[in-house]
Amino acid sequence: MKLEDLAGQCGEWLRGSGPESDIVISSRIRLARNLAEFPFIRKCTDQDRAQIERVLHEHIQRVDEWKNLSYVDVATLEDVDRQFLVERQLISREHSEAEGARSVAIDPHEKFSLMVNEEDHLRIQVMQSGLDLQSAWAQIDHIDNLIEEQVTYAFHERWGYLTACPTNVGTGMRVSVMLHLPALVITRQIEKVFRSLHKIGLAVRGLYGEGSQAMGDFYQISNQITLGRSEQQLIAQISDVVPVLIDYERRAREFLVRESQKDLHDRVSRAYGILCTAQTISSEETMHLLSSVRMGINLGLIRDLEIPTLNKLFIHTQPAHLQKLRGVELDTANRNIERANYLQRHLRKRDAGTDPEKN
C-alpha cells in the first residue's frame, strides 16, 4: 500500500455513519502494552528498539487474519508523510515526533492500527465511525488476545498491565469519543460542560489533542483513570456521559433555531459562501467554517451537501493531505491557495450533481 492510496479515501473515523453520527464523529479505544523481556522505551538501546520491532512484526505477520496489513516504517518517513498519518489519526503526534526505530501496522480499512515503539512498546488502537464503543472493545480485545498468544506482556498481579508511565497502568486503556459540538460553543456552554466532565475524572481534548475551538468544534472525551476499574466499567463511564452531551448539543441547536433562526441561517450560509468562493484560506478558517456548514446540514439549512462529503473535506484540507493529494510539497501560502481551489472544485461542482472524485 502507498500512502497516496489512502489519501483519496476517508478512513473509518470520518465515514460519517454509525449511531448518532450527526454529533458523534468516532469512537476509539487504545491499549498500551509492553513486552516483559525489554526495558521500557526510555531505557531502550537502539538494539532493544530494533529487536522489539522485529519481534512484534514477526508475531503480527504470523496472524492469519492480518495478512493484508500495511507496515510503515515511521522512522524513515518524510515529514509530510508522518504528518499525513497523524492527520488520519493512524499514529499519535508523539509517535510521529519521536526518534529511533518505530513503526505502525495499518488495517486496510483503517479500523485499527498497531504502533510499535511509541511511549510503550505496543499501542493498539481501534476506531469506529459514530458511537459504537462495544464494537470497538470487542475488536480490540480480540486483537490484544491474538498478540498475547505469542508474546509475554509485562503484567503484575496487583498493578495489571505495566506501562512506562504510571498514569496508564492497570488496564492500559484509553476510551475516547469524538464529538462535534458547535452549538455548545456558540451558546458559550462548552466551558461549563468541560468543568463538569473534569469533575467526574474525564479529559477533554481537541481534534488532534491540541487547539480547541479553532479546530472545528471537535472535542474528544476520554477517561483519565486506568486502574481499579474494569474495561467494561471504563467504557460504561464514557457511554453514560456521551448521550447527555448529545442531548445538550441538540438542545442548544434547538435553542438557536428557535431564538435566532435568521442569525443561524445567516452564519451557516456565509460560511458556505466563503468556502465556495475564497481564493486563499488557512486550515483553521476552513475547519471553523466547515464546522458551521456541518451543523447547517444537520439542521436542514443546507440541503445540497451530505455529511460524508463534508467529512471528507475536513480531512482532505489538512496540510499534509492537501500535499499528498496534489503530489507536491507546498509552503503555507501555496497550501492556502491549493486549499481554496480544492474547496471550490468540490463544493461548486456539486451543483452539477456529480461527485468530482468519481470522474
Added chain:
Amino acid sequence: MKCQYCEKPATFHITELTGDKPSELHFCEEHARIYLTQSSHEQQEPASSLAGVLAQHLKVGQTAEDLAQLDQRACPVCGVTFYEFRHAGRLGCPHDYVCFHDELMPLIVNIHGANEHVGKRPRHGAREAGDQTRLIQLRREMKEAVEQEDYEQASKLRDEIRRLEKQRGKQT
C-alpha cells in the same frame, strides 16, 4: 503558545468574564483541569506534571536527606534512578513497579484513586516473569561489559541470554 504555568503547549484558551473586563487564559490540559475544578479561581501553585505531583508528594513527610537518598536508588534491572523517574515521569522497566513499589503506591493512588487492577488479565498469566526480567538485566550487563572491553564476561552473558531466549521460544 505555551501554557501559562508550564512548558507544555496551551490547548485550552479560556476567556474569563467574571472580572471587571474579560481576561484571556491559556492552559495545557492539566492546568486547565486544575483551573476549572477550582471552586473559586484563587491562584494556587499547581503541580505542573506527573513529575510535579510526585515531587509534591515526596516533600510531605520526607526530609531533604531522605529525598536525596531516595533519588540515588536505582533499579537493579534497568538501572533507572528514582531521580530520573521523578524528572521524566517515565519508568525504565517493568521491575521498577516492584523495586519502587512503596514510593509508587501513593502516587498511583493519587492518580487513579485505586491501588489494584480489576480488569482483563493475560490468558497465559504472567508466566516466567522472573526470567523475562532477568533478560533485561543480562542485556544491560552485556552492554556494560562490552563498553568496559571485558569480552570474556560479555560472551558469558551472551550465552546466558541466548539460553533464556531459546527457552522462551519453546514456550510460545
